[in-house]
Amino acid sequence: MKIENIIQKGLKTALAELYDFTPAESQIQIQNTRKDLEGDVTVVVFPFLRFSKKSPEQTGDEIGTYLVKNIEFVNSFNVIKGFLNLEIESSFWIDSLLEAYSNKNFGTDSQPEVSETVMVEYSSPNTNKPLHLGHIRNNLLGYSISEILKATGKKVIKTNIVNDRGIHICKSMYAWQKWGNGRTPENTGMKGDHLVGEFYVEFDKHYKAEVAELIEKGLSKEEAENQAPSILAARELLVKWEAKEEETMQLWKTMNSWVYEGFDVTYKTLGVDFDKIYYESETYLVGKEEVLRGLKEGLFYKKEDGSVWADLTAEKLDQKILLRSDGTSVYMTQDIGTAKMRYEDYSIDKMVYVVGNEQNYHFQVLAILLDKLGFKWGKDLYHFSYGMVELPSGKMKSREGTVVDADDLVENMVNVARDVANELGKLDSLSESDAEDTYRMIALGALKYFILKVDPKKNMLFNPEESIDFNGNTGPFIQYTYARIQSVLRKAADKNITVNSDINVDEISGKEKDLLKRVSLFPSVVAEAADNYSPAVIANYCYELVKEYNQFYHDHYIISESNEETRNFRLVLSSTVASVIKKGMNLLGIEMPERM
RNA sequence: GGACCCGUAGCAUAAUUGGAUAGUGCACCUGACUACGGAUCAGGAGGUUGGGGGUUCGAAUCCCUCCGGGUUCACCA
Incomplete structure (x- = not known):
């Protein structure tokens, strides 16, 4: 208790x-x-x-x-x-240590009587650009919050909605046709998402030049933007796509498949996954049906030009468009359709959207609309709104080339980890592939911890120049402590020292007691993290725990302790701390190396 | 302009949701290994929690008001 x-x-x-x-x-x-x-x-x-x-x-x-x-x-x-x-009394804390030591699921085994099913949507990329730093924060938060919710006994379905249709995709498609020279991931050796991203940039370059040229000829900015040959061509492709024209569909499928292969690689390096993936090309029509139903039921209204709107002035919001005058759907329409499909596919009790805070208004409106349409789960959907990642130069802008690419970033981090480890000479005894594996763990540990330790609500600053630290309040600091405990436990085993749960110590030191108290907090920390949707709570707990362990380690002998009862107690304590660290960090998607 | 969010030491961040002397890391000084891993530990310096007012036993946290920053108010997604 x-x-x-x-x-x-x-x-x-x-x-x-x-x-x-x-x-x-x-x-x-x-x-x-x-x-x-x-x-x-x-x-x-x-x-x-x-x-x-x-x-x-x-x-x-x-x-x-x-x-x-x-x-x-x-x-x-x-x-x-x-x-x-x-x-x-100390005995109380020792008892609680034993509970943690003997229970393999300590901290992650709360079982509410009625287990809720929660669907967590995260990642949600466009298929015209590779993933960048902003997506990394999204993916890490989404994955971590899913794991945390699972740890509190919820049934979690991780989902991803891929935005695979629309004018932006057509831009890349047009650029490939026009300037692609038949380049493919196979014949260039490039990652598919990066290749397609290049065409998107290529389009923008030509488009801008065309617009400038037209303005030169005396057109207004707006006219020029609407009459540039590139944009006309892209729009034509969109029309063909909607008409399911054979050749266009083929190109669309091919280029999307390149992107998906690329994304899969990135997801794998980041260690995130999904139980179910939705594609907007498959959900937007459902949304349209729902809007038309709402129109028939008098929930929405139609303007003279044929566009459909929701009046949200009663909710102190504005008018919101749901279908364009030409009958095509907008972003909101698609989200309504996706939501409906999800609830048909699974019996979800709660929906969590991991989406940046620039969408706060969108989700406020979505909740109201779903509620109006009679979906009882609509009103309490949860928008897990997180702040953006900023660079010292300000916001990331793809046009200005200041975007930090996800794959590049991870690769750089691995290189730094390798350099640091080689300098310290810590991993010389490992085989090359084990060492590489460890560099990767450390690099990702540093990156993930760096991002997850800050309150999700807050905007955060990332300085690529300074790279990410490996000392102090960092992932590798925590990994190091874990590896060190493993080393102690290995040494103990080598010396045939057995560890058992029969603890007989009369007095424990202040440091030991602090550590015991900290360990006993783990279950309530997990619960708090889930309640507040905050992986940062877990990250900060792990840091405190590890810091306290290092102090204890510095002041006390473990294996070398001559009193066998005390030695056994400290081994149990160390082993429990290690397993709590591992569990906590796993909730953040961070792996723990046995040596580093 | 309306709506929402944010502002803590040079930088990056925390504070048990209104609790005690505002913690921690980086950077900067000083110290600690011939017994278990120095990617560590101990110590120092650095703060009017953006400014001002209010609420109360008690405010970084709640209210008002300025100041500064961000997001959003598209027949883009």
Whole structure:
């Protein structure tokens, strides 16, 4: 049983007996005692003063005395300025360590009676550009939050909606036809998504030149933008695509398949995956049907030009277009269709969209529209909105070539990891392929941790010049500690020292106790991360845990400890810490090397 | 202009959701290995939490008001 629950229960009876008062949940505040003060658990007594009608010190005194007398684990207490600090017996913490040590699923085994099914949408790329740093944040957050939700007993379906249709795809297709010279991933050796991305850039280059030329000839900017030969050609392709014209469909399929192969490689390096992939080319018509149904039911209205709109002024929002005057669908229409298909395919209780915060308005509207259309799950869809990744120069802009490519970034990181490891000479004993594997783990550990440790809501800054650190509050720091513990455990095994759960120690040091307390927090940290949709909570916990372990390691002998009982206790402690680190970091999608 | 978000030391970030003296890393100084891994540990310096007001036992956190930054308000996706 968790210490908070025990104290809470005791506190309730204490208040009832002492002051004849039954507190509400919100009035009971139990927290960990500040590091620099005596005690383990702290109760805030301010909320009780109205009922005790005594000073904070006196009230704390009375409650403290009561708890020491009535709860066997509470040894002593002190009161500082209205904060009641309780000291908990060591045996309690040792028991909680044993629970963590013996339970393989410690922290990830909470099983709510009714297990919800949650679908998490993330990644959601366009097929005309390779993935970049922004996508990396999206993918890491999406993957991690899925793992965290699973750890709290939810059934999770990871999904990806690929935006594979529209004018932007036609631009790349046109550029390939016109300037492609028959280049393919096979004959150039290029990754498919990068190749297609080049054509998209190529299109933009020609288009811009054409527009400039037309303006030169006296056309207005708008006229020029609408009459440039390239854009006319791309639009023509879109019309052909919608008419399912044979040759165009073939080209579309071929180029998309190049991109998918490229994406698959990137997803694999990042270590993310999906249970089900949707394609907008398959869902947008469903959305259109839904909008027309809504129109018939009088939820939406039609303008004279034939376009269909939703009036959201009652919700203090604007008018929103749902179908263009030519009857084609917009972004919103597609999302309605995709949502409908998802709920038909799976019995989802909740939908989570991992999409950047520039879409806040879109999802606010989507929730209202789904609700209007009568989908009961619409109103409480969750938009996991995260901030953007900025560069020192500002926002990433593909036109200005300031985009940080996902594949390049990972490759650079692996190179840096290799250099650092070689300089330290740590991996000389490993075979080449094992060493490469380790460099990759470290590189990705650094990258993932760097991104996931910051609060998802916040915009974050990434400086490619400075690259990512391997010291301090970083992924490799945590990996290093893990590898070091593994090394200790290996050495112990070599010396035929057995580790068993029969712990007999009378006294433990302050550092050891800190570590025990920290380990016991893991399950509630996982729960908190899930409640707040925040992998950062896990990342920060892992860091604190590891930092505390390193302090303990520095101050105490483990294998070399002469007292066998103490040695055994420290081995159990080390092994438990290692497994908690591994579990926590796995929730972030970060692997732990056995040596580094 | 309307709506939403953000502002913490030179930089990057945390703060148990309103709690105690605002933690941590990088960078900068100083120290620690002939017993388990120095990608480590210990210490120092660095803050009016953008400014001002308010709410209360108590504010980085809530309210008001300025200042600065971002996003969004497309018959683009």
